[in-house]
Amino acid sequence: MDHAPKLDTLKTIKALPERAHPYWNILEYCRHVGLEKKPAKPLHWVARIRKKDGRYKQQRLGPAVSENSQGLSYEEAITLARVWFAEQELRGIASASYPVGTTQHLRYSKSDTGFTVGDALIDYVEWKRIAATKTTFETLVALINFHILPRLGSVLLDDLTGKTITNFCRAVLETPPKRGKQALQVRVKIESLDPDALRRRKATLNTLLGIVRIATQMAWENGHTNSERSWRCIHRVPNLEVPRQIFLTRAQCRELIAACRPDLADLVRAALYTGCRVSELSALRVCDVGKDIFGIYVSSPKGWRPRYVYLPEEGMRFFLAKCAGKADDDIVFRTGAGQIWKTRHKHLFKAAVEKAGLPHAFVFHGLRHTYASQLVQAGAPLAIVARQLGHANTETVSRTYGHLSCESIERELALRFAALEDQPREYDVRMRSLRKSLQALPPVIPASSWPRSNFALCRGDELQFVSRRGA
Incomplete structure (x- = not known):
């Protein structure tokens, strides 16, 4: 759904391009107020309500105030919209509304019969x-x-x-x-x-x-x-952590970028250059680019540790180009309509993934895994990858991407292993044939939810329903 910036100022409304369908603001989920800005037509406020069958019922509220004409303000339009929402004829067909945002409290009242x-x-x-x-x-x-x-x-x-x-x-x-x-x-x-x-x-x-x-x-x-x-009496159940398997090759990255619209393509490139989360890129400001290091400063708006992310020259050129002509406090990446990305990328990214013919399960966060997996496969030390991603230590990186460092392990063994037999190394066609026959990635772990070692404390009654099926 294409929601507009808050429609509460004439400056914001003036910046919106004309189009056939309204711009919408959410008042509550299933309740919206909107603005019609059609070519060669006066501005009008509209409201809509989501019905139980999933469709919408729309109502025009009245003309909107503009630089050249009198009309309803944003606040007045909201008041009229709420009056319309409460009309008797809508109560039988309208879906229940619920507040925007997440629940901050438990749905539970303290017990009077004992401590529960x-x-x-x-x-x-x-x-x-x-x-x-x-x-x-x-x-x-x-x-x-x-x-x-x-x-x-x-x-x-x-x-x-x-x-x-x-x-x-x-x-x-x-x-x-x-x-x-x-x-x-x-x-x-x-x-x-x-x-x-x-x-x-x-x-x-x-x-x-x-x-x-x-x-x-x-x-x-x-x-x-x-x-x-x-x-x-509470113990964890045994489980197997599966390493990340879905990430993109460089050819697939280029195909994905080509399938994105321009503003989303910039966001995708930024993720591939940095391994940053979409929330971090959405909050990145011009002053954070080239701040103290050859890279960017990530303030981590969601509460993760702030960090510096170093960039290759190609990446630095890209970020500097995106900052050109902007003030220090400006957001670097916005949608084509000037909005902060937040979660607005989801449906666009999904469409681009399908257009590029990539796995259906691939999501934007997979670009972070792609960034890390490419570095690990190229032989980057796990400590450096962990620092770039913002992890406190290498444990998560090793567990998630360590299976991709096969070539690095092979190179180290070839360099460090002391020969048992005193004979010169000879070219062996069998070795070359074997390497060609092996997959680029290690074999996929067999489907199972059981770890190799089970240190969970588990009683007999628990084992009855998490028993090793097919063992």
Whole structure:
């Protein structure tokens, strides 16, 4: 959906190009106010409401004020829009509205009958409100509201047992992922899940188990229970972390750029030159380019550590060209309509991926993986890659991209290995044939959600539903 900048000033409205369809601002999800700016026509305010069948009903509110004519202001248009939204005839056909933004509070009230898991989570969330970054906190609240509170919220802390946790684990693993406001799908038996789906759900489950364990341990530390059982009975399930497999070759990168519209192509190039997240590139200002180093300064708006990212000459030329003619405080990358990117790239990027014939699952964040994987394959030390990406150490880089450093390992072995037999190295056609026959990438890890080593503490009843199928 093409949403405009906030339509509250004449300057903003004047800068918008004329077009056949309105520019929209979201008041609440499913409720919008918009501006018609058609060629050779006066400006008009409009409103629309999303109906239960997924379509929209639109209403013209009146003429908009402009430099040359009287009319409704932005605030007056919003007032009229809300009056229209409340009309009786719309109540039976309109979808329910909900506020813009993410939920900041738990959907749970403190219990009067005893200290519950929900009470422990309330205390834990209040601690995370001051200790976690904004996005981490919002994700935490969403996970607790959707997964944990409906299943464990009312359980008294002293009644929490391993059996309760086992039932919780099964419910989470069998519940399909839910995105946005889509309807909740029916549960799927664990035995029917393919290995990759089971692996992803186990990863989510382990995150949830970590939340519950810390919350219940905090409750014990704060004196709400005398028993340690409530947190000691919680253990992670064994799972296999799969290295990143989807990233682009340089030829695919060029095809992707060619498939993008110009403003998106610049954002894609920036990601490939830096490995930055889209949120970091969206917040990049002119003064951050060439600041102190031959590269850019990333302020990390989402709460990650600020860092410097070094650039090759080609990349530096690109960034300097994008900064030309702009003030120091200007945003470097904007949409063609002058908006900050934020999440506006998603549908455009998806269309470009399809147009370029790339894997359907490839998303913008895959450009960050492409950046890292290319450096690792070229033999860059993992410490340098980790620093460029903003990781605190090489552990994540090694786990995620270490499987790509085959050629570097081979070169080091050839250079460092001391020969056992005293004979000259001879050209062997068999070695050349073998190298040609081998894939550029290491073999794909067989489909499984089980790690090679299992250090998880797991009881018999838990093993019944995460048993090694097909072993």
